[in-house]
Amino acid sequence: MSRLKAVEVPQHLASSYARGFGEEGTAWITALPALAAEFLDRWELKRDGAAGAGEASLVLPVLRKEGTPAVLKLQMPREETAAAVIGLRTWNGAGMVRLLGHDPGSSTMLLERLDGARTLASIEDDDAAMGILAELQARLVRVPAPQGLRSLGDIATEMLEQVPQAATALADPADQQLLRGWASAVAELVGDPGDRLLHWDLHYDNVLAAEREPWLAIDPEPLAGDPGFDLWPALDSRWDDVVAKGDTLRIVRRRFDLLTEALGLDRAGATGWTLGRLLQNSLWDIDDGETALAPSSVAIAESLRNR
Numbered sequence: 001m002s003r004l005k006a007v008e009v010p011q012h013l014a015s016s017y018a019r020g021f022g023e024e025g026t027a028w029i030t031a032l033p034a035l036a037a038e039f040l041d042r043w044e045l046k047r048d049g050a051a052g053a054g055e056a057s058l059v060l061p062v063l064r065k066e067g068t069p070a071v072l073k074l075q076m077p078r079e080e081t082a083a084a085v086i087g088l089r090t091w092n093g094a095g096m097v098r099l100l101g102h103d104p105g106s107s108t109m110l111l112e113r114l115d116g117a118r119t120l121a122s123i124e125d126d127d128a129a130m131g132i133l134a135e136l137q138a139r140l141v142r143v144p145a146p147q148g149l150r151s152l153g154d155i156a157t158e159m160l161e162q163v164p165q166a167a168t169a170l171a172d173p174a175d176q177q178l179l180r181g182w183a184s185a186v187a188e189l190v191g192d193p194g195d196r197l198l199h200w201d202l203h204y205d206n207v208l209a210a211e212r213e214p215w216l217a218i219d220p221e222p223l224a225g226d227p228g229f230d231l232w233p234a235l236d237s238r239w240d241d242v243v244a245k246g247d248t249l250r251i252v253r254r255r256f257d258l259l260t261e262a263l264g265l266d267r268a269g270a271t272g273w274t275l276g277r278l279l280q281n282s283l284w285d286i287d288d289g290e291t292a293l294a295p296s297s298v299a300i301a302e303s304l305r306n307r
Helices: 011-042 079-091 126-141 152-167 173-189 239-244 248-263 267-287 295-304
Strands: 057-063 069-075 099-103 108-112 115-119 196-198 207-209 215-217 223-225
Touching: 011 057, 011 069, 079 099, 079 108, 079 196, 126 196, 126 207, 126 215, 126 248, 152 173, 152 223, 152 267, 173 267, 173 295, 239 248, 248 267, 248 295, 267 295
Parallel strands: none
Antiparallel strands: 057 069, 069 108, 099 108, 115 207, 196 223, 207 215
16 A cells, blocks of 8 residues: 555545635645655654544544654644644643644644543543633643734624624524623623633543643644633533533533632633623624524523623
Protein backbone atom coordinates (compact mmCIF):
# COMPACT_ATOMS: atom_id res chain seq x y z
CA MET A 1 0.00 0.00 0.00
CA SER A 2 1.40 3.41 -0.92
CA ARG A 3 1.97 6.12 1.65
CA LEU A 4 -0.75 8.22 0.05
CA LYS A 5 -3.35 5.52 0.70
CA ALA A 6 -2.17 4.80 4.23
CA VAL A 7 -4.61 7.35 5.69
CA GLU A 8 -8.32 7.05 4.95
CA VAL A 9 -10.43 10.14 5.50
CA PRO A 10 -13.67 9.43 7.41
CA GLN A 11 -16.73 10.27 5.34
CA HIS A 12 -18.26 12.51 8.02
CA LEU A 13 -15.13 14.69 8.00
CA ALA A 14 -15.22 14.96 4.20
CA SER A 15 -18.92 15.86 4.33
CA SER A 16 -18.30 18.46 7.04
CA TYR A 17 -15.63 20.19 4.94
CA ALA A 18 -17.73 20.10 1.78
CA ARG A 19 -20.70 21.55 3.68
CA GLY A 20 -18.72 24.19 5.56
CA PHE A 21 -16.07 25.27 3.05
CA GLY A 22 -17.35 24.25 -0.39
CA GLU A 23 -14.77 23.69 -3.11
CA GLU A 24 -11.92 24.86 -0.86
CA GLY A 25 -12.87 22.28 1.75
CA THR A 26 -13.22 19.48 -0.78
CA ALA A 27 -9.80 20.31 -2.23
CA TRP A 28 -8.24 20.24 1.25
CA ILE A 29 -9.80 16.85 1.99
CA THR A 30 -8.50 15.49 -1.32
CA ALA A 31 -4.97 16.55 -0.37
CA LEU A 32 -5.27 15.33 3.24
CA PRO A 33 -3.78 11.81 2.81
CA ALA A 34 -0.67 13.29 1.20
CA LEU A 35 -0.42 15.90 3.96
CA ALA A 36 -0.65 13.21 6.64
CA ALA A 37 2.02 11.12 4.92
CA GLU A 38 4.28 14.19 4.69
CA PHE A 39 4.17 14.88 8.42
CA LEU A 40 4.43 11.24 9.45
CA ASP A 41 7.66 11.24 7.47
CA ARG A 42 8.93 14.73 8.41
CA TRP A 43 8.41 14.28 12.15
CA GLU A 44 9.49 10.61 12.10
CA LEU A 45 6.20 9.31 13.43
CA LYS A 46 4.80 5.78 13.38
CA ARG A 47 1.06 5.09 13.17
CA ASP A 48 -0.24 3.61 16.42
CA GLY A 49 -3.96 3.04 16.07
CA ALA A 50 -7.05 3.90 14.09
CA ALA A 51 -7.65 7.42 12.85
CA GLY A 52 -10.26 9.57 14.52
CA ALA A 53 -12.02 12.71 13.33
CA GLY A 54 -14.31 15.44 14.55
CA GLU A 55 -16.08 18.05 12.44
CA ALA A 56 -12.88 19.90 11.56
CA SER A 57 -9.80 17.71 12.06
CA LEU A 58 -8.24 14.33 11.40
CA VAL A 59 -6.47 12.80 14.41
CA LEU A 60 -3.87 10.05 14.10
CA PRO A 61 -2.47 8.23 17.14
CA VAL A 62 1.29 7.99 16.61
CA LEU A 63 4.56 7.06 18.29
CA ARG A 64 7.44 9.52 18.22
CA LYS A 65 10.94 8.41 17.28
CA GLU A 66 11.83 7.67 20.92
CA GLY A 67 8.59 5.70 21.39
CA THR A 68 6.54 8.37 23.18
CA PRO A 69 2.79 8.23 22.37
CA ALA A 70 1.41 11.36 20.70
CA VAL A 71 -1.35 12.51 18.39
CA LEU A 72 -0.99 14.06 14.93
CA LYS A 73 -3.81 16.53 14.33
CA LEU A 74 -4.46 17.89 10.84
CA GLN A 75 -6.91 20.68 10.05
CA MET A 76 -7.33 23.34 7.42
CA PRO A 77 -5.58 26.62 8.35
CA ARG A 78 -8.11 29.11 9.70
CA GLU A 79 -8.28 31.90 12.28
CA GLU A 80 -9.51 29.36 14.84
CA THR A 81 -6.55 27.03 14.37
CA ALA A 82 -4.07 29.90 14.71
CA ALA A 83 -5.82 30.96 17.93
CA ALA A 84 -5.65 27.40 19.25
CA VAL A 85 -1.86 27.39 18.91
CA ILE A 86 -1.61 30.71 20.76
CA GLY A 87 -3.73 29.31 23.58
CA LEU A 88 -1.92 25.98 23.78
CA ARG A 89 1.46 27.70 23.98
CA THR A 90 0.23 30.13 26.63
CA TRP A 91 -1.30 27.45 28.88
CA ASN A 92 1.78 25.28 28.26
CA GLY A 93 0.14 22.12 29.54
CA ALA A 94 -1.36 23.59 32.73
CA GLY A 95 -4.78 21.93 32.74
CA MET A 96 -4.57 21.61 28.96
CA VAL A 97 -3.22 19.06 26.50
CA ARG A 98 0.40 19.89 25.68
CA LEU A 99 1.48 21.07 22.23
CA LEU A 100 4.58 19.10 21.14
CA GLY A 101 5.02 20.44 17.62
CA HIS A 102 3.41 22.78 15.12
CA ASP A 103 3.73 23.63 11.44
CA PRO A 104 2.40 27.18 10.84
CA GLY A 105 1.97 26.74 7.10
CA SER A 106 -0.42 23.79 7.30
CA SER A 107 -1.72 24.24 10.90
CA THR A 108 -0.64 20.64 11.59
CA MET A 109 -0.11 19.92 15.29
CA LEU A 110 1.61 17.21 17.29
CA LEU A 111 -0.10 16.84 20.66
CA GLU A 112 0.32 14.91 23.87
CA ARG A 113 -1.69 11.64 23.76
CA LEU A 114 -4.60 11.47 26.18
CA ASP A 115 -7.23 8.76 26.69
CA GLY A 116 -9.61 9.53 23.85
CA ALA A 117 -11.97 6.76 24.96
CA ARG A 118 -12.63 8.30 28.39
CA THR A 119 -14.17 11.75 28.55
CA LEU A 120 -15.68 13.54 31.52
CA ALA A 121 -19.07 12.35 30.24
CA SER A 122 -18.11 8.90 31.53
CA ILE A 123 -18.63 10.10 35.13
CA GLU A 124 -22.27 9.47 35.97
CA ASP A 125 -22.42 11.75 39.03
CA ASP A 126 -23.09 15.15 37.49
CA ASP A 127 -21.87 17.11 40.50
CA ALA A 128 -18.57 15.20 40.43
CA ALA A 129 -18.13 15.73 36.68
CA MET A 130 -19.04 19.42 36.87
CA GLY A 131 -16.73 19.89 39.84
CA ILE A 132 -13.79 18.53 37.84
CA LEU A 133 -14.64 20.72 34.84
CA ALA A 134 -15.06 23.78 37.08
CA GLU A 135 -11.64 23.27 38.67
CA LEU A 136 -10.04 22.92 35.24
CA GLN A 137 -11.82 25.98 33.94
CA ALA A 138 -10.77 28.03 36.96
CA ARG A 139 -7.15 27.20 36.19
CA LEU A 140 -7.50 28.04 32.51
CA VAL A 141 -9.17 31.43 32.96
CA ARG A 142 -6.65 32.45 35.61
CA VAL A 143 -4.28 33.14 32.71
CA PRO A 144 -4.33 36.61 31.09
CA ALA A 145 -5.06 36.46 27.36
CA PRO A 146 -1.98 37.06 25.18
CA GLN A 147 -1.89 39.29 22.13
CA GLY A 148 -3.29 37.97 18.86
CA LEU A 149 -6.69 36.67 19.96
CA ARG A 150 -10.19 37.90 19.17
CA SER A 151 -11.72 40.09 21.87
CA LEU A 152 -15.10 39.42 23.44
CA GLY A 153 -15.72 43.16 23.23
CA ASP A 154 -15.49 43.06 19.44
CA ILE A 155 -17.62 39.93 19.23
CA ALA A 156 -20.29 41.36 21.53
CA THR A 157 -20.44 44.61 19.55
CA GLU A 158 -20.90 42.66 16.31
CA MET A 159 -23.68 40.57 17.87
CA LEU A 160 -25.60 43.63 19.03
CA GLU A 161 -25.48 45.06 15.51
CA GLN A 162 -27.04 41.86 14.13
CA VAL A 163 -29.94 41.56 16.58
CA PRO A 164 -32.54 43.91 15.02
CA GLN A 165 -32.47 42.09 11.68
CA ALA A 166 -32.07 38.63 13.20
CA ALA A 167 -35.07 39.02 15.49
CA THR A 168 -37.37 39.48 12.50
CA ALA A 169 -36.42 35.99 11.29
CA LEU A 170 -37.95 34.37 14.38
CA ALA A 171 -41.53 33.25 13.84
CA ASP A 172 -42.71 33.47 17.47
CA PRO A 173 -42.97 36.95 19.04
CA ALA A 174 -42.01 35.38 22.38
CA ASP A 175 -38.73 34.22 20.82
CA GLN A 176 -38.16 37.69 19.40
CA GLN A 177 -38.65 39.18 22.85
CA LEU A 178 -36.22 36.70 24.40
CA LEU A 179 -33.56 37.43 21.82
CA ARG A 180 -33.86 41.17 22.38
CA GLY A 181 -33.73 40.60 26.14
CA TRP A 182 -30.49 38.65 25.82
CA ALA A 183 -29.10 41.49 23.70
CA SER A 184 -30.03 43.98 26.41
CA ALA A 185 -28.07 41.94 28.93
CA VAL A 186 -25.02 42.03 26.66
CA ALA A 187 -25.40 45.77 26.05
CA GLU A 188 -25.03 46.34 29.81
CA LEU A 189 -21.74 44.40 29.89
CA VAL A 190 -20.09 45.19 26.55
CA GLY A 191 -18.06 48.04 28.01
CA ASP A 192 -16.19 45.64 30.31
CA PRO A 193 -15.54 42.51 28.22
CA GLY A 194 -12.69 41.09 30.33
CA ASP A 195 -9.16 40.01 29.50
CA ARG A 196 -8.87 36.34 30.54
CA LEU A 197 -7.82 33.50 28.24
CA LEU A 198 -11.04 31.59 27.49
CA HIS A 199 -11.34 28.05 26.12
CA TRP A 200 -14.71 28.91 24.45
CA ASP A 201 -15.80 25.26 24.14
CA LEU A 202 -15.16 23.51 27.47
CA HIS A 203 -17.78 20.78 27.86
CA TYR A 204 -17.65 17.18 29.11
CA ASP A 205 -16.47 15.71 25.81
CA ASN A 206 -13.57 18.17 25.64
CA VAL A 207 -12.06 16.92 28.90
CA LEU A 208 -10.11 13.66 28.61
CA ALA A 209 -8.51 11.32 31.13
CA ALA A 210 -4.71 11.59 31.15
CA GLU A 211 -1.59 10.26 32.85
CA ARG A 212 0.21 13.54 33.59
CA GLU A 213 -2.91 14.80 35.37
CA PRO A 214 -6.18 12.92 36.01
CA TRP A 215 -8.05 15.11 33.50
CA LEU A 216 -6.95 17.61 30.84
CA ALA A 217 -8.84 19.90 28.47
CA ILE A 218 -8.57 19.61 24.68
CA ASP A 219 -9.69 21.47 21.54
CA PRO A 220 -9.63 25.08 22.76
CA GLU A 221 -10.95 27.89 20.59
CA PRO A 222 -9.21 30.67 22.52
CA LEU A 223 -10.72 34.09 23.03
CA ALA A 224 -9.88 37.09 25.24
CA GLY A 225 -12.76 37.95 27.53
CA ASP A 226 -14.83 37.52 30.66
CA PRO A 227 -15.01 33.95 32.07
CA GLY A 228 -18.79 34.31 32.35
CA PHE A 229 -18.95 33.98 28.57
CA ASP A 230 -17.30 30.55 28.87
CA LEU A 231 -19.90 28.81 31.05
CA TRP A 232 -22.53 27.81 28.48
CA PRO A 233 -20.78 24.69 27.05
CA ALA A 234 -20.60 23.24 30.58
CA LEU A 235 -24.22 24.14 31.36
CA ASP A 236 -25.28 22.45 28.10
CA SER A 237 -23.16 19.30 28.59
CA ARG A 238 -24.95 15.95 28.23
CA TRP A 239 -28.15 17.89 27.55
CA ASP A 240 -30.29 14.91 26.55
CA ASP A 241 -29.57 13.35 29.95
CA VAL A 242 -30.47 16.60 31.70
CA VAL A 243 -33.83 16.71 29.93
CA ALA A 244 -34.46 13.00 30.55
CA LYS A 245 -34.12 13.52 34.31
CA GLY A 246 -37.10 15.89 34.21
CA ASP A 247 -35.48 18.45 36.52
CA THR A 248 -33.82 20.78 34.03
CA LEU A 249 -34.08 24.02 35.99
CA ARG A 250 -32.55 22.55 39.15
CA ILE A 251 -29.68 20.81 37.31
CA VAL A 252 -28.73 23.92 35.32
CA ARG A 253 -28.88 26.08 38.45
CA ARG A 254 -26.73 23.58 40.34
CA ARG A 255 -24.17 23.56 37.53
CA PHE A 256 -24.17 27.36 37.40
CA ASP A 257 -23.59 27.55 41.16
CA LEU A 258 -20.67 25.09 41.01
CA LEU A 259 -19.05 26.97 38.12
CA THR A 260 -19.44 30.50 39.45
CA GLU A 261 -18.18 29.47 42.89
CA ALA A 262 -15.11 27.68 41.50
CA LEU A 263 -14.28 30.58 39.18
CA GLY A 264 -15.07 33.26 41.76
CA LEU A 265 -17.46 35.06 39.41
CA ASP A 266 -19.99 37.76 40.09
CA ARG A 267 -23.27 35.93 39.55
CA ALA A 268 -25.08 38.79 37.86
CA GLY A 269 -22.25 39.32 35.39
CA ALA A 270 -21.91 35.59 34.75
CA THR A 271 -25.65 35.37 34.08
CA GLY A 272 -25.48 38.27 31.63
CA TRP A 273 -22.55 36.84 29.72
CA THR A 274 -24.20 33.42 29.62
CA LEU A 275 -27.24 35.06 28.04
CA GLY A 276 -24.75 36.58 25.62
CA ARG A 277 -23.57 33.11 24.72
CA LEU A 278 -27.18 32.05 24.11
CA LEU A 279 -27.51 35.13 21.90
CA GLN A 280 -24.41 34.16 19.92
CA ASN A 281 -25.63 30.60 19.39
CA SER A 282 -29.05 31.84 18.33
CA LEU A 283 -27.59 34.31 15.84
CA TRP A 284 -25.59 31.48 14.30
CA ASP A 285 -28.75 29.32 14.13
CA ILE A 286 -30.74 32.12 12.50
CA ASP A 287 -27.96 32.62 9.99
CA ASP A 288 -28.31 28.90 9.17
CA GLY A 289 -32.02 29.34 8.48
CA GLU A 290 -33.61 28.53 11.84
CA THR A 291 -36.81 30.41 12.67
CA ALA A 292 -37.12 29.41 16.35
CA LEU A 293 -34.83 29.54 19.36
CA ALA A 294 -33.27 26.25 20.44
CA PRO A 295 -35.27 24.66 23.30
CA SER A 296 -32.06 24.16 25.29
CA SER A 297 -31.25 27.88 25.06
CA VAL A 298 -34.75 28.82 26.26
CA ALA A 299 -34.47 26.34 29.14
CA ILE A 300 -31.06 27.60 30.24
CA ALA A 301 -32.25 31.20 30.13
CA GLU A 302 -35.27 30.27 32.25
CA SER A 303 -32.99 28.43 34.70
CA LEU A 304 -30.81 31.50 35.20
CA ARG A 305 -33.66 33.93 35.75
CA ASN A 306 -33.18 35.67 39.10
CA ARG A 307 -29.86 33.89 39.74
